Each structure stands twice: as C-alpha cells, then as structure tokens.
Amino acid sequence: MLDIKLIRQEPEKVKAALARRKEEDKIDELLELDKKRRDVLYEVEQLKSKQNTVSKQIPQIKKEGGDTAPIFAEMKELSEKIKGLDQNLRELDEAINSLMLRIPNIPNETVPDGDTDEDNVEVRKFSEPTKFDFEPKAHWDLGEELGILDAASAAKITGARFTVYKGLGARLERAVINYFLNMHTDKHGYTEIFPPYMVHRNSMVGTGQLPKFEEDAFKVMDTDYFLIPTAEVPVTNLYREQILSAEDLPIRHVAYSACFRAEAGSAGRDTRGLIRQHQFNKVELVKFVEPEHSYEELETLVLDAEAVLKGLGLPYRVVKICVGDLGFTAAMKYDIEVWMPSYGRYVEISSCSNFEDFQARRAGIKYKKSQADKPQFVHTLNGSGVAVGRTVAAILENYQNADGSVRIPEALLPYMGTDVIR
RNA sequence: GGAGAGGUGUCCGAGCGGUUUAAGGAGCUGGUCUUGAAAACCAGUGAUGCGAGAGCACCGUGAGUUCGAAUCUCACCCUCUCCGCCA
Numbered sequence: 001m002l003d004i005k006l007i008r009q010e011p012e013k014v015k016a017a018l019a020r021r022k023e024e025d026k027i028d029e030l031l032e033l034d035k036k037r038r039d040v041l042y043e044v045e046q047l048k049s050k051q052n053t054v055s056k057q058i059p060q061i062k063k064e065g066g067d068t069a070p071i072f073a074e075m076k077e078l079s080e081k082i083k084g085l086d087q088n089l090r091e092l093d094e095a096i097n098s099l100m101l102r103i104p105n106i107p108n109e110t111v112p113d114g115d116t117d118e119d120n121v122e123v124r125k126f127s128e129p130t131k132f133d134f135e136p137k138a139h140w141d142l143g144e145e146l147g148i149l150d151a152a153s154a155a156k157i158t159g160a161r162f163t164v165y166k167g168l169g170a171r172l173e174r175a176v177i178n179y180f181l182n183m184h185t186d187k188h189g190y191t192e193i194f195p196p197y198m199v200h201r202n203s204m205v206g207t208g209q210l211p212k213f214e215e216d217a218f219k220v221m222d223t224d225y226f227l228i229p230t231a232e233v234p235v236t237n238l239y240r241e242q243i244l245s246a247e248d249l250p251i252r253h254v255a256y257s258a259c260f261r262a263e264a265g266s267a268g269r270d271t272r273g274l275i276r277q278h279q280f281n282k283v284e285l286v287k288f289v290e291p292e293h294s295y296e297e298l299e300t301l302v303l304d305a306e307a308v309l310k311g312l313g314l315p316y317r318v319v320k321i322c323v324g325d326l327g328f329t330a331a332m333k334y335d336i337e338v339w340m341p342s343y344g345r346y347v348e349i350s351s352c353s354n355f356e357d358f359q360a361r362r363a364g365i366k367y368k369k370s371q372a373d374k375p376q377f378v379h380t381l382n383g384s385g386v387a388v389g390r391t392v393a394a395i396l397e398n399y400q401n402a403d404g405s406v407r408i409p410e411a412l413l414p415y416m417g418t419d420v421i422r
Numbered sequence: 423g424g425a426g427a428g429g430u431g432u433c434c435g436a437g438c439g440g441u442u443u444a445a446g447g448a449g450c451u452g453g454u455c456u457u458g459a460a461a462a463c464c465a466g467u468g469a470u471g472c473g474a475g476a477g478c479a480c481c482g483u484g485a486g487u488u489c490g491a492a493u494c495u496c497a498c499c500c501u502c503u504c505c506g507c508c509a
Contacts, residue, residue, distance in 0.1 A: 041478085042473085046477085048479090052477095054489080054490090055490045059441065062440085072490095075489035079489065079490085243469090
C-alpha cells in the first residue's frame with residue numbers, strides 16, 4: 001500500500017510511476033474520495049465534540065434538579081446526525097481502502113524500463129551452461145527412468161501438476177532443503193522459522209496476495225484460511241500490527257515450507273516435470289530492516305541466495321527485473337535463473353525483492369528509532385533461497401551422465417549417503 | 423466437539439450506564455537523602471491512529487441499545503481449565 005499522504009501531496013509523481021508500469025491509474029478518483037472523507041470527518045468530529053461536552057454536563061444538571069428533557073431531545077437529533085455521518089464515513093473508508101489495496105508499489109528509479117521478461121537486464125553470471133558430449137535428457141525423463149519421480153501416481157491420487165518423489169528422489173529433495181537451511185542459518189545468520197501452511201485472509205492482504213490475486217490461491221473450504229503460496233506470507237506477518245525497536249533490526253528469517261499455487265492462467269505452460277506444480281517446496285529468506293539500509297540488504301540477500309547455487313556448482317545468472325515484469329508489491333527485484341538444459345535456457349529459481357514499506361504499511365509493521373521517536377514503517381525484503389523442486393530438476397539435468405545416472409553434487413554427499421543415483 | 427472462566431495502558435490489576443481527563447500498584451524518568459548504592463520519601467509518566475490545529479477515535483474484533491457504553495445486548499476471534507477425540 002502506498003502512503004495516502006504521498007498521493008495527496010505528489011499525485012503527479014505517483015501517476016508517472018504507475019504509468020511506467022502501464023497500470024491504469026485511479027488516482028483522481030481516489031483523491032476525490034479522500035477529499036470527501038476529510039470533509040465528512042471534520043463535520044462529524046465537530047458534532048462529536050459537542051456531544052461529548054453536553055454529555056459531561058448532564059450529571060451536573062441532574063444533580064441540580066434541572067430539566068434534561070429538552071437537552072435529550074436536542075441530543076437525540078445530534079446523535080442521529082452523527083450516526084448518519086459515521087455510516088457515510090465507513091463507506092468512504094471502505095471505498096478508499098479498496099482502491100488503495102489495488103494500487104501497486106512504486107518502482108525504484110533504477111528499475112529498467114521494459115514490458116516483459118525479455119527486457120530484464122543480466123547483472124552477472126556464474127559458470128557457463130553445462131556442455132554434454134551426449135544428448136542430455138530432461139529431468140522428467142531422467143526422473144521417471146530412475147524411478148525417483150512419478151507424475152502418473154500423483155495424477156492418480158491427486159491430479160495434474162503434482163509429483164510423487166520416491167527413494168533417492170525423495171531423499172534428494174530433503175537433502176537440498178537441509179543443505180539450504182543449514183547454510184542460511186549457520187553461514188548467513190538467518191533465524192529459522194517453521195511456519196503454519198495456512199493463514200487467514202488478513203495475512204494474505206498484508207503481504208499483497210489479496211485482494212487482487214485471490215484466484216491464484218487455494219482457499220480452504222468453510223474457513224477463512226488459505227494455503228500459503230510461499231513462506232513469505234506467514235513469516236512476514238509474524239510481526240504484523242507490531243512496533244519493533246531499532247535494536248531488534250535487522251531481523252533475518254529463513255523458512256522452509258511447502259508452497260501451494262493454483263497457477264491460474266498458466267494452463268499449457270511447463271506441463272512436464274517439476275518446474276510448475278500446485279505444490280512445491282521452497283526455502284525462503286525474509287528480512288525486516290531500517291529503510292536506509294534496505295537496498296544494501298537486497299544486495300546481500302541476492303548473494304545469500306546465490307551462495308547455495310554456487311555451493312551446488314549449478315550455472316546461473318542474476319537478472320534485474322524490468323518494470324513490466326516487476327510484480328505488484330516489489331519496488332525492485334532481482335531474479336536468479338539456473339541453467340536448465342532441457343529448456344536450453346536459464347529458468348527462474350529465485351526472486352529477491354525489496355518491497356520498501358509497501359508490505360509493512362499493509363501489515364502494520366513499524367519500528368521506533370529511539371524511545372522518543374515516532375514509529376515508522378520498516379522495509380521488508382524477501383527472496384527464495386531457493387526453490388527446492390527446481391533445484392532438484394537442475395541437479396538431475398546438469399549432473400546427468402551418458403548412461404542416465406546422476407552424480408550427486410559434493411555439497412550434498414553428507415545428506416545423501418550415496419554419490420550417484422542410478 | 424462439549425462444559426466453564428477470561429481478554430482493560432509496558433506489566434499486574436480495579437471498574438457492574440454519566441466528575442473515569444481508566445482507581446491502585448509495579449516499572450520507567452527526575453529529585454531529596456547517601457561516600458556510593460539500596461531502601462524510603464516527593465514529583466512526573468498510557469500507547470497508537472487521523473488531523474495544520476482545535477479536536478476525534480482507541481478497554482479483543484464487529485454490529486447494536488442509549489441523550490451518553492470499558493460497563494448493557496448480539497455475533498465473531500483469541501487465551502486458559504476440565505471432558506471427549508486424536509498424531
């Protein structure tokens with residue numbers, strides 16, 4: 001959510017930012033509602049002030065034996081008027097809030113222009129695309145032949161876009177999760193969280209999944225709960241409606257969770273393999289920081305996520321996301337893309353974003369610089385550290401041998417109990 | 423799922439329709455005393471949001487009754503105790 005004061009004071013600046021996103025802007029409509037709201041607010045507060053004053057006099061008048069009937073009659077009228085205006089105010093608040101929750105974040109000035117992911121800018125690269133002296137297989141074929149990935153069974157027991165992992169496949173998934181968690185906790189200073197996989201509506205609003213993208217989420221019937229699309233949601237909302245102190249910051253959390261996405265609108269894309277599933281595993285990094293440090297923290301966040309891919313020896317590149325590909329909540333975003341031989345290109349395996357105060361404002365996450373200072377919003381950041389299923393896919397493909405077996409990256413040996421899947 | 427109790431400021435806790443600008447205590451801040459500290463005593467002190475300000479709002483959340491609600495009514499949420507069920 002943006003600051004309504006910013007919209008009031010610099011509407012043109014906000015409009016220009018939204019225009020960069022090619023986002024239809026409802027700023028004028030919003031400003032009109034805001035003006036109306038403030039007028040009504042002023043009026044109703046005047047009336048309430050009078051009501052309070054008279055109410056305080058009533059016991060005194062009664063004590064002195066005065067006649068309260070005419071006062072009550074007058075106050076009754078006043079009360080009705082206040083109720084009407086309060087109702088009016090509620091409706092305006094709701095309309096304003098509804099608009100505010102649907103306005104995307106303002107992109108940082110350094111975010112490159114562009115419309116699609118083709119316009120993203122490569123920042124750096126690690127290693128080179130893997131070369132094979134044989135025809136490499138896709139991970140879905142490797143996985144099936146090795147008996148470690150089973151899409152058919154998943155379809156039988158659940159449906160499309162689910163996978164059953166078996167044997168060393170299940171072990172590999174678990175190894176990757178543990179490797180990621182251990183690195184981020186032991187080497188990068190993140191505190192581990194294991195969150196609930198369901199959250200209520202307000203949490204989803206807090207991080208920005210709702211109200212705009214409800215069709216992307218799985219809703220639990222007869223409850224107000226949603227399956228989390230990412231651990232970002234429960235972990236960010238850990239501090240909702242809370243005022244932290246400066247000594248608490250920065251807060252850095254790492255969380256493994258299963259993630260659930262309806263993938264509305266992606267029918268026909270990435271239908272084979274582990275790339276796009278309704279349920280997948282992810283290790284997520286979340287930070288709460290003071291505003292003046294958030295962009296440094298974004299850089300280190302990306303480095304922390306990169307470290308796990310480096311550790312696994314997987315070729316990747318980092319791209320800076322252009323304004324058209326930025327997403328609703330981010331002010332700036334880097335993607336890390338891993339080399340996927342079956343795609344013949346780099347595939348997103350991590351997104352690292354600085355939301356500035358956009359989520360903090362929605363979720364009410366503040367901090368005080370000192371006891372005497374007024375509370376202000378923290379900046380929140382998060383990034384995948386990294387997607388587990390896609391990592392397994394990348395390992396299978398990049399570490400495959402001519403005979404269809406797969407080498408285990410050295411970093412995972414302690415977790416795997418074998419150096420090859422065959 | 424059933425029965426009961428309860429959600430009040432940083433914390434404990436009073437409050438049962440109108441001098442409540444939320445009693446009292448703890449804590450915190452300052453002071454007196456002291457070589458220093460503790461204790462004692464004195465004084466000060468709720469947080470937050472909106473607003474340029476006056477002011478308005480805020481006693482779990484939302485709605486209602488009333489001239490007036492922390493206080494009464496209804497719904498919901500959460501916590502605790504006991505029972506049932508369960509990994």
